[in-house]
Amino acid sequence: MNRNLLTLVITSLLLTGVSYAQTNTQILEDFKPSSLNQPDQQYPQVNSQGYARFQILAPKAQSVVVSLGLGGTSGGTPLKKITDSLWAGTTSGPMEEGFHYYHLTVDGGVFNDPGALNFYGSTRWESGIEIPAHDQDFYALKDVPHGHVHQILFPSKSTNTSRRAFVYTPPGYDKDKSSRYPVLYLQHGWGEDETAWANQGRANLIMDNLIAEGKTKPFIIVMTYGMTNVIRPRAGGLRSFDIKPFQTVLLDELIPYVDANFRTVANQANRAMGGLSMGGFETHTITLARPDVFSHYALLSGGTYKPEEIKDKSKVKLIFMSCGSFENPDGVTKAAETLKAQGFNAVSYVSQGTRHEFQTWRRSLQVLAPMLFKN
């Protein structure tokens, strides 16, 4: 090898080294524990760019893979053994803002990350991680008056049990014993349950913050299980879903219980229904079938309304349709335009840079709440 060639090779190696180092320094080493970690747990961590870093103790495992990857499309993040007992790894790029479900695959078995809190999604309790969003302030826990989230067990003859729901009552509800409030019935998506809107969605904190800023009328939110998990997406999907059992629980059992036990304004004008994803499908179906019950409709990544589906225009006070910009934003935008052209009070909202995940739905609730019960 002559000197010139040697120089070239060394230069190449150095350049490669420099290039590698540059790639590395692009990941800022300002990682902090995710805000959704279990108490005192240092991992998973997130940095200011949205990278997520994991660390798992599994001394004798042969393979540890985190299901979380970029844009929900990759094969996840394989971890590497960094000591005799620890596996670690960082996502190959920044994650999208907001909440993500994930799990581990350890030697072929699916387990949760012992460091993270669990959230009910995909019909099981999954690990959750929070990528700090530029607009995270609107769902932050702040020093403002807080509403209460009541766990209720309401009698359900149709299903022969006591069913669980969560009821958000706004700040001051228990102090001022005379005020009555409108109610939003708010549904989770497929694979989730009645815990989702408060846990993952932070619906109570979104409301507390909006109310503290005087941006929304205070109202009650009721969240119950939509009985959606019986649907196996690959076995017929929505077409095989019978709405009747849930419709009976909601209209004949839950609403009467809520109106009897909470200080509601118990009429159609002061009752809204909304839902995300499959909860939007439920909202669409039930509001159209029973226009006498709800006046405000909201579909969050949950489809659209067509003018011809609505029998009595005068009964509908608001139609709200939203989704993430990585979903089908044209769908909700055009549907709202079509409805508006027909004289409906229709609104579309597109959450920028998000897809079929809770950051889209948190933002949708923030935009929706101030539009409800204005008349």
Next chain:
Amino acid sequence: MNRNLLTLVITSLLLTGVSYAQTNTQILEDFKPSSLNQPDQQYPQVNSQGYARFQILAPKAQSVVVSLGLGGTSGGTPLKKITDSLWAGTTSGPMEEGFHYYHLTVDGGVFNDPGALNFYGSTRWESGIEIPAHDQDFYALKDVPHGHVHQILFPSKSTNTSRRAFVYTPPGYDKDKSSRYPVLYLQHGWGEDETAWANQGRANLIMDNLIAEGKTKPFIIVMTYGMTNVIRPRAGGLRSFDIKPFQTVLLDELIPYVDANFRTVANQANRAMGGLSMGGFETHTITLARPDVFSHYALLSGGTYKPEEIKDKSKVKLIFMSCGSFENPDGVTKAAETLKAQGFNAVSYVSQGTRHEFQTWRRSLQVLAPMLFKN
């Protein structure tokens, strides 16, 4: 081998087989999914004798061990590979009645059982299993009126945040808007948090059932985090625990919030404090320090009171001390006798066949509740 010897060997083999079969038939094959499983999960299972059976998917694992063993003393239950991907095993004997925490060790790493619900204990969310108890009826979900469990976020200047508590209000609380209720402040144990008494303890269902049978006066229960998890048992333990920060939160922040936001009878005669294990230590310390705040004291596997510790006998309406029969039953029994001899209204209760676990504390609450606020 002559015919006689051959017969002997075959007979021995058959006898061995019979003997093995007999051992097996002692375990009744009436296993059912634990009542604390995640939706639709078939494992873990329990049988009518109290055996627990586990099944875990981990195709490439080399070792899977369940931490749950007999009497909390064994090294757990090692699982065996029964197919290319499944590990399975049954406890070596019947488990004690009631709720037990557990986890898996998979190739040396600690994970939860994907089939079971999680419960906060030992400063982490652990898997839970329920061994049906002969007296399980008293904490069953029944077709009776149910109280609500409110999640509240109360302002805490001393810790500079909004802190979480759960407030049980009895059935009818939200309907009859004039009644006021006494309050029991009820603390969890070390490693647990404010979710424990409702989740593991089923405190709300115990109260609903007692109230439905007319066995107890309805009252409010408040459960908050006792800030106990800062204690590392091997680093000084209780002696290093400073009660002051929690006492400030409880007395100066939580009680005023509850009295302002719920319809309480806000005086010493109608306020009780109780706690399990470390929550008993907290109860003991705070009730003695502030006899002006609480009139009814309850220590559940949480120590005893001595007559000489109590400055003003007239301020104490009830002292309740309990534990499991496998703990130190003589301790609570003798302490109650000593207190009674000194003129105190003291009661001891021993839960038969249980140890330092939630079945002891569920039973203790059932026995305690009817004794509270009788005067």
